[in-house]
Amino acid sequence: xxxxxxxxxxxxxxxxxxxxxxxxxxxxxxxxxxxxxxxxxxxxxxxxxxxxxxxxxxxxxxxxxxxxxxxxxxxxxxxxxxxxxxxxxxxxxxxxxxxxxxxxxxxxxxxxxxxxxxxxxxxxxxxxxxxxxxxxxxxxxxxxxxxxxxxxxxxxxxxxxxxxxxxxxxxxxxxxxxxxxxxxxxxxxxxxxxxxxxxxxxxxxxxxxxxxxxxxxxxxxxxxxxxxxxxxxxxxxxxxxxxxxxxxxxxxxxxxxxxxxxxxxxxxxxxxxxxxxxxxxxxxxxxxxxxxxxxxxxxxxxxxxxxxxxxxxxxxxxxxxxxxxxxxxxxxxxxxxxxxxxxxxxxxxxxxxxxxxxxxxxxxxxxxxxxxxxxxx
Amino acid sequence: xxxxxxxxxxxxxxxxxxxxxxxxxxxxxxxxxxxxxxxxxxxxxxxxxxxxxxxxxxxxxxxxxxxxxxxxxxxxxxxxxxxxxxxxxxxxxxxxxxxxxxxxxxxxxxxxxxxx
Numbered sequence: 463x464x465x466x467x468x469x470x471x472x473x474x475x476x477x478x479x480x481x482x483x484x485x486x487x488x489x490x491x492x493x494x495x496x497x498x499x500x501x502x503x504x505x506x507x508x509x510x511x512x513x514x515x516x517x518x519x520x521x522x523x524x525x526x527x528x529x530x531x532x533x534x535x536x537x538x539x540x541x542x543x544x545x546x547x548x549x550x551x552x553x554x555x556x557x558x559x560x561x562x563x564x565x566x567x568x569x570x571x572x573x574x575x576x577x578x579x580x581x582x583x584x585x586x587x588x589x590x591x592x593x594x595x596x597x598x599x600x601x602x603x604x605x606x607x608x609x610x611x612x613x614x615x616x617x618x619x620x621x622x623x624x625x626x627x628x629x630x631x632x633x634x635x636x637x638x639x640x641x642x643x644x645x646x647x648x649x650x651x652x653x654x655x656x657x658x659x660x661x662x663x664x665x666x667x668x669x670x671x672x673x674x675x676x677x678x679x680x681x682x683x684x685x686x687x688x689x690x691x692x693x694x695x696x697x698x699x700x701x702x703x704x705x706x707x708x709x710x711x712x713x714x715x716x717x718x719x720x721x722x723x724x725x726x727x728x729x730x731x732x733x734x735x736x737x738x739x740x741x742x743x744x745x746x747x748x749x750x751x752x753x754x755x756x757x758x759x760x761x762x763x764x765x766x767x768x769x770x771x772x773x774x775x776x777x778x779x780x781x782x783x784x785x786x787x788x789x790x791x792x793x794x795x796x797x798x799x800x801x802x803x804x805x806x807x808x809x810x811x812x813x814x815x816x817x818x819x820x821x822x823x824x825x826x827x828x829x830x831x832x833x834x835x836x837x838x839x
Numbered sequence: 840x841x842x843x844x845x846x847x848x849x850x851x852x853x854x855x856x857x858x859x860x861x862x863x864x865x866x867x868x869x870x871x872x873x874x875x876x877x878x879x880x881x882x883x884x885x886x887x888x889x890x891x892x893x894x895x896x897x898x899x900x901x902x903x904x905x906x907x908x909x910x911x912x913x914x915x916x917x918x919x920x921x922x923x924x925x926x927x928x929x930x931x932x933x934x935x936x937x938x939x940x941x942x943x944x945x946x947x948x949x950x951x952x953x954x955x
Contacts, residue, residue: 523877527878542877545877546877546880546882546894549875549877549882550875550882550884550892552875553873553874553875553882553884553892554884554892556873556884557873557884557886560873560886561886588876589875590875590876590877674873675870675871675872675873675886676870676871677871
């Protein structure tokens with residue numbers, strides 16, 4: 463049986479699904495696209511608490527406006543108040559983006575706005591539909607010292623220390639600075655280890671733009687915003703945050719998204735598996751049926767070893783030799799492993815002639831099955 | 840009808856509204872304003888140097904939406920009266936409210952900005 467919070471989260475995931483359908487079309491089309499507007503979700507305090515945690519209060523408020531959610535007067539007022547507060551905070555953060563843009567432009571430093579504000583302005587029906595809790599920006603690794611110096615001068619404090627400037631400029635994903643608002647200064651889109659596969663020069667090759675007041679600011683291109691949503695959603699502890707789910711679904715449904723380009727970039731970065739898994743995961747979250755136990759919705763292995771073993775079964779590149787070698791990890795004890803190896807040594811001449819592979823080949827296949835190394839361009 | 844201010848304005852220069860013929864002065868939104876329209880409430884954030892933060896509802900929100908492009912004050916008030924069926928006595932209140940928005944830095948008078 464679902465807990466109250468799990469049921470609320472599932473209801474919110476459905477709202478995300480409904481309200482991201484045709485997310486760049488007119489608002490009047492929302493209700494016509496709703497799956498079952500005649501049977502609205504009931505929203506209560508738990509729904510609002512989960513919506514706050516998942517950063518989808520605006521979508522809950524919009525669902526209420528469009529009759530997709532029924533609620534009592536007190537809860538309706540609380541939802542509206544929460545929406546008002548979250549949007550007020552977003553405006554304060556956007557004022558900080560304008561300030562930072564001015565400061566960095568003066569210093570000749572390029573920046574891109576990532577996720578939150580960029581998604582709100584570029585991927586949803588309007589900025590009122592997407593809340594965010596911090597400001598993510600991308601800068602060149604070589605510009606990070608200048609950005610750090612600026613934040614420190616303005617009284618921002620860095621949240622986590624790293625090995626040093628050389629690490630930050632070449633290897634770090636992002637550095638966090640906090641004062642009244644929080645900035646994440648990114649060099650790339652995702653953390654170790656997969657983050658190292660991203661060619662950061664691709665991130666600067668093209669861009670989208672939106673305007674904050676009179677300030678034109680740049681964001682990643684549509685295709686890169688989509689890939690970023692996939693990486694952010696899938697390479698974090700599951701389940702995917704619903705605000706990220708909303709970005710991913712809004713983008714993947716856009717008629718003008720160049721899927722060939724998305725997959726080409728993902729292939730070059732060796733991250734196609736992550737992108738496709740993220741989309742499949744998002745769709746499962748958004749549309750999981752009521753009559754199927756939700757525990758089956760999280761098929762991820764819980765350990766690195768478990769994930770590698772599953773990959774060895776599923777990957778078409780895995781040979782029977784690799785599977786045999788990996789058996790040493792799954793057999794229950796040393797004695798059984800010895801018996802297993804002995805049985806292989808004593809194998810029939812016919813079996814041995816069919817499975818004669820140099821050790822180096824087997825090791826290479828094992829590494830490939832585990833996904834090691836950058837894929838060839 | 841008042842703007843509900845959530846922070847104090849900063850260095851906005853008040854008193855600019857006394858100049859010119861009110862009926863014919865051209866009004867426009869402060870283009871630097873950051874806004875969120877929540878159906879019944881419009882949240883407005885004016886960056887420095889005006890540095891103000893306030894909510895607009897009902898007539899205030901309507902004024903903002905009607906200022907989608909620059910418009911003369913007399914025409915703006917006429918549109919509001921048509922839309923709300925406001926009485927003759929309400930017009931003075933609307934005009935005072937527009938003045939308040941000018942003071943807050945939410946509305947600008949382009950000709951006067953040029954003069955400065």
